[in-house]
Amino acid sequence: xxxxxxxxxxxxxxxxxxxxxxxxxxxxxxxxxxxxxxxxxxxxxxxxxxxxxxxxxxxxxxxxxxxxxxxxxxxxxxxxxxxxxxxxxxxxxxxxxxxxxxxxxxxxxxxxxxxxxxxxxxxxxxxxxxxxxxxxxxxxxxxxxxxxxxxxxxxxxxxxxxxxxxxxxxxxxxxxxxxxxxxxxxxxxxxxxxxxxxxxxxxxxxxxxxxxxxxxxxxxxxxxxxxxxxxxxxxxxxxxxxxxxxxxxxxxxxxxxxxxxxxxxxxxxxxxxxxxxxxxxxxxxxxxxxxxxxxxxxxxxxxxxxxxxxxxxxxxxxxxxxxxxxxxxxxxxxxxxxxxxxxxxxxxxxxxxxxxxxxxxxxxxxxxxxxxxxxxxxxxxxxxxxxxxxxxxxxxxxxxxxxxxxxxxxxxxxxxxxxxxxxxxx
Numbered sequence: 246x247x248x249x250x251x252x253x254x255x256x257x258x259x260x261x262x263x264x265x266x267x268x269x270x271x272x273x274x275x276x277x278x279x280x281x282x283x284x285x286x287x288x289x290x291x292x293x294x295x296x297x298x299x300x301x302x303x304x305x306x307x308x309x310x311x312x313x314x315x316x317x318x319x320x321x322x323x324x325x326x327x328x329x330x331x332x333x334x335x336x337x338x339x340x341x342x343x344x345x346x347x348x349x350x351x352x353x354x355x356x357x358x359x360x361x362x363x364x365x366x367x368x369x370x371x372x373x374x375x376x377x378x379x380x381x382x383x384x385x386x387x388x389x390x391x392x393x394x395x396x397x398x399x400x401x402x403x404x405x406x407x408x409x410x411x412x413x414x415x416x417x418x419x420x421x422x423x424x425x426x427x428x429x430x431x432x433x434x435x436x437x438x439x440x441x442x443x444x445x446x447x448x449x450x451x452x453x454x455x456x457x458x459x460x461x462x463x464x465x466x467x468x469x470x471x472x473x474x475x476x477x478x479x480x481x482x483x484x485x486x487x488x489x490x491x492x493x494x495x496x497x498x499x500x501x502x503x504x505x506x507x508x509x510x511x512x513x514x515x516x517x518x519x520x521x522x523x524x525x526x527x528x529x530x531x532x533x534x535x536x537x538x539x540x541x542x543x544x545x546x547x548x549x550x551x552x553x554x555x556x557x558x559x560x561x562x563x564x565x566x567x568x569x570x571x572x573x574x575x576x577x578x579x580x581x582x583x584x585x586x587x588x589x590x591x592x593x594x595x596x597x598x599x600x601x602x603x604x605x606x607x608x609x610x611x612x613x614x615x616x617x618x619x620x621x622x623x624x625x626x627x628x629x630x631x632x633x634x635x636x637x638x639x640x641x642x643x644x645x646x647x648x649x650x651x652x653x654x655x656x657x658x659x660x661x662x663x664x665x666x667x668x669x670x671x
Contacts, residue, residue, distance in 0.1 A: 252609075252612070252613055252614060252615035253615035253616075255350065255354070255613070255615070256615045256616060258350055259347075259350050259351060262343055262346050262347055262350060263347060265339070265343045266340060266343035266344050266346075266347055269336055269339040269340040269343060270340045270344075270490075272336040272340075273336035273337050273339075273340045274483050274487070276333050276336055277476070277479055277480050277483060278480070278483070280333075280476065281476065281477060281480040281523060281526070282526045283305065283316060283318075284318070284473070285523060285526035285527040286305050286526050286527070287302075287303030287304055287305045287316070287317075287318055288303055288304065288305065289302060289303050290303070290304060296317065299319075299323070299324070300319050300320050300321065300322075300323065300324070301317045301318065301319055301320070302318055302319060302320040303317070303318045304316065304317040304318070320466075321454075321463075321464050321466045321469060322454055322457075322458055322464045325458070326455065326458050326459065330455070332448070332451070334443055334444075334447075334448050337439070337440050337443040337444075338440065338443070338444070340436070340440070341436060341437065341439075341440035344433065344436055345433075348377065348429075348433060352374075352377070352426055352429070353374050353377070354613075355613045356370030356371070356373050356374050357369075357370040357649075358613065358648055358649050358651055359423065359425075359426060359648070359649070360373035360374065360377065360422055360423060360426045361373050361422070361423060361649060362422065362423035362424070362649055363649075364650070365419075365420060365421065365422065365423065365424075366420065366421045366422070368421065368422075373421070373422055373426070376418070376421050376422060376430075377422070377426070377430045377433070380414060380418065380430050380431075380433070380434050381430075381433055381434055381437045383414075383434075384411075384414065384434035384435070384437055384438055385434075385437050385438055385441045387410055388407060388410075388438045388441075389441065389445070391403060391406060391407060391410075392474070392475070392478075397474070400474075404481070408509075408512075408513070408516075411431065411434075411435070411509075411512070412505065412508075412509040414431060414434060415427065415428075415431045415505040415508050415509060416505040418430055418431060418505075419499075419504050419505045423649060424496075424499035424500050424504050424645065425492070425493045425496075425499050425645070427499065427504070427505075428489055428492045428493070428498070428499045428504070428508060429489065429492075429493065431489060431508065432485075432486050432489030432490060432492075435482050435485065435486045435489070436486055438478075438482070439478075439479045439482055439486070442475035442476070442478065442479055443475075443479075446471055446472060446475045447472040447475055447476060450468030450469065450471055450472045451468070451472065453465070453468050454468055454469065477523075480519065480523065481516055481519055481520070483515075483519065484512075484515030484516065484518060484519050485511070485512035485515045485516065487515075488511055488512070488515060489508075492508075496638075496639060496643040496645040496646075497549055497551070497642070497643055498511070498549065499645075500643040500644060500645045501549050507545055507548075507549060510541050510542075510544065510545045511541075511542065511545060513538075513541055514537075514538035514539070514541040514542045514545075515538070516538075517534045517535065517537050517538035517541070518534065518535050518538040520534050521534035521535045521538075551642045588661060588664050588665040588668055590626065590665065590671065592661060593629070593661060593662060593665045594626060594629060596654070596658045596661060596662065597623050597629055597636065597662070598623075598624070599652065600647055600652040600653075600654040600658065601623050601636070601640070601646070601647060601652070602623050602624050603652060604617065604618055604647070604648070605617045605618065605621050605622055605623040605624075606622055606623065606624040607622055607624065611651075621635060623636070630670055630671075633666055633670035634666070634670075636662060636666075637662060637663065637666040637670075640654065640659055640662055641659050641660075641662055641663040641666070644659065
């Protein structure tokens with residue numbers, strides 16, 4: 246009973262922190278989109294105008310919500326500080342803190358199930374957590390050094406090198422961690438870079454500008470330039486990281502043999518589409534960028550499309566009892582003719598009950614689960630048939646369920662489920 250309430254409490258903690266992460270992430274990314282749009286959309290004032298004399302480098306008129314707005318950007322800073330100055334930082338900090346908490350709640354507290362895949366690498370839960378945390382630190386160090394190197398003055402080359410680095414990290418992680426953990430840690434690394442930009446570069450630079458004005462000094466424009474560079478980088482990171490945030494719902498991406506390449510292509514598509522909008526806001530329409538992004542996405546969809554199950558003369562099936570050594574008959578087969586007319590459902594139910602129902606039931610017996618994942622319960626024939634398509638997709642096509650194959654479902658059992666589903670799931 247105590248374990249049940251602990252699991253239930255963790256479920257609520259997961260819900261609330263995930264909700265917070267979503268709310269703060271929307272606020273942060275929304276601010277990023279808005280200010281990059283604003284920077285690209287403002288137009289310089291007329292030479293000799295009052296605005297130009299005040300040091301305004303650009304302004305914009307907009308109408309929204311029944312009111313008119315006239316934001317202005319100064320080349321360096323106004324002649325004097327306003328009484329109220331709004332800072333945009335807590336959205337970023339709260340997003341990272343809640344995201345880091347999510348890593349612990351979902352992945353690190355149950356690392357042996359969520360982080361480790363013995364078919365990928367023979368790591369312990371603690372080792373996998375070390376890999377994850379090390380990735381976050383390494384990502385920021387490499388990125389920051391690249392920005393401070395001579396590459397920092399060549400944006401195109403810097404972006405290319407950084408993209409190659411992220412893809413290399415994705416390759417390594419997909420060969421060390423479970424697919425979904427690898428993806429989420431690539432996203433966590435990018436998120437750490439983004440918040441590092443705010444915490445270590447953008448906000449300190451803004452503080453120096455404010456301090457200089459308070460001391461009656463002329464602010465050094467270098468801080469504004471550095472902050473602008475990192476802010477633009479964050480803008481290009483947004484679409485890739487948003488995909489990674491939802492990627493766990495799409496097992497066909499992170500379970501593919503070349504999952505790192507799938508991730509690279511989808512991230513590249515996101516960058517291309519984001520670049521189109523940034524150019525468009527600056528008055529340049531380059532339709533080739535979104536077309537290239539869509540072609541990339543279409544190519545990924547075609548490349549990772551599921552292949553039909555091979556039709557063989559007989560599909561060997563090891564019953565759950567035989568797999569655990571408690572039965573004498575371990576060589577039963579399901580001929581193609583039998584599959585065509587319908588596989589014995591009792592065999593299918595036996596497999597699903599032993600391999601899946603420990604989590605997918607009204608009262609899960611698997612530690613760490615208070616309710617059935619995604620609300621999918623499989624403890625009755627009616628429920629199994631109701632969710633047949635999802636079982637087939639996750640147990641046969643992507644093979645990412647059972648989670649980390651903790652119940653040791655065999656390939657023969659997956660073949661049995663596949664034959665049953667393709668025969669009509671009766």
